[in-house]
Amino acid sequence: MVLIRRIIHRYKHLTGCVDCGRTDRILDYDHDGTEDEKLFEMANPWGWTPEEIWVEFMKCKVRCKRCHGKRHATANWSKSRNSTR
Numbered sequence: 001m002v003l004i005r006r007i008i009h010r011y012k013h014l015t016g017c018v019d020c021g022r023t024d025r026i027l028d029y030d031h032d033g034t035e036d037e038k039l040f041e042m043a044n045p046w047g048w049t050p051e052e053i054w055v056e057f058m059k060c061k062v063r064c065k066r067c068h069g070k071r072h073a074t075a076n077w078s079k080s081r082n083s084t085r
Helices: 002-015 050-057 065-083
Strands: 027-031 060-064
Touching: 002 027, 002 050, 002 060, 027 065, 060 065
Parallel strands: none
Antiparallel strands: 027 060
16 A cells, blocks of 8 residues: 555656646645545545555546645636526
8 A cells, every 4th residue: 555655646746737737836636527426535545445546546637736726616616606596
């Protein structure tokens, strides 16, 4: 499991943010689909098999904290706006 965590961590810093390209910021894995498809947070893969971690990993994109926050703020704003109509 330690090896898997190292690989996951290293991948983030090798690829950088998909939106701004920065590698020097705090980077997150952002699930690119709906929340219903998410099995677990990539930051906490304990208790999952390597196969399950790989499946979850493939659902994600790397984003820095700033771009990740912007993406979810925009998505949440759109959802709340659409629900009031």
